[in-house]
Amino acid sequence: MVAYDSLGATYARTRRPDPRIAVQIHAALGDATDVINVGAGTGSYEPPQTALAIEPSRVMIDQRPPGSAPAVRAVAEQLPLRDNAADAAMALLTVHHWADLATGIGELRRVARRRIVVLTWDQRVFRERFWLVRDYLPEAAAFDDTRATPTDQLADLLGGARQEPVRVPHDCVDGFGAAYWRRPSAYLDPQVRAGISMLAQLGDDAVEHGLARLAEDLATGRWHTRHAELLTLDTIDVGYRLFVADQ
Template structure:
């Protein structure tokens, strides 16, 4: 069973593509005529030139909008495409779910003939995010085990690395999306939409949730993080890797 067969039921409600992040991904893809979206989920950040979406979870595929690119249940490690059959391969916040990262990266290199664009996060930066450092160290420890070092991916793909700052009003509810809206993390639907919070389990997060709720009620969070309340964007560790083939 794919991870998001169980975790992805409410994904469409909280994981709406953010237009500013979409613009960065579109710019990185450039003028390519055909794209395979690997680990496509519900189709966020999928350009109109997408010819195939590859997604292992039926739950996620069922939430794809009408008119989206055709989707097939398959995995990154075995893409149902011929060699060099698309101009570009796109993979957004998915590599940490792959069972064999080397095989998945090799498949991206095999099927794409011009460009690979991959979005992931740098765990050395993300683990210092206030939510993980102060309230959910269990979630940080979980991601320590599954995060793939950005340098490893960049070296394998021969990619350049770009920082993807998170807007203060980000519409895509990944883990650090609510860095300036801390009360959102008290919402179980929000937590369910971010695998780094959903997979450790509610029991593991319960003590941190109680501390966060208390700090918000008392004003302690606002006092400690007053600097964040004046910022328009934040570096949560998200990185875009772009490889020209």
């Protein structure tokens, strides 16, 4: 599990919910009257009907905005909840941090009466389509290879699930890994990188060479020439996937 007590101190600044992604997540939850948010972090994308947030890091809990759902410190693999505790359970960009994926998903299925919604990414698509890891930071791609959840495995653990692509807007306000795909200079900002676990966990020394090449390509215009087509797009699919499973 990631030590978010040290890595998550700036999340409230760079990891704000994007309203367009929020619409898709909330639609996936359907008409659930109460929701458990597991691996909740600072509370991004929690719908108004969130009954409880589960988060192991006190630092992350302390960054939750006033009026958020109550939060308890616990891990996905051992939820302090009764069976069938809520209509729905959601886990957003968190399953890759869990120590035991199968046990954590089993816990989601135990506490959700009707529906489970999980946001993650398809590493094969991410590696192929996202220029930052493909062209500049193969170290980050290799690191994600070790922790990304195979999508077919996740679907099986959920007992079957439909998948929806989550397209990333060019001006996405939630600073997750590929959020700045059309704003490449953002990745040169240490504060931005601090909010992206694949970069924060590697550390600046491990990515220094790749970032230096990116800075040079931006200064010379090579990046803009190479990726001119990207600059014409409003959204992009780089592999983020929303899994929706009915109980």
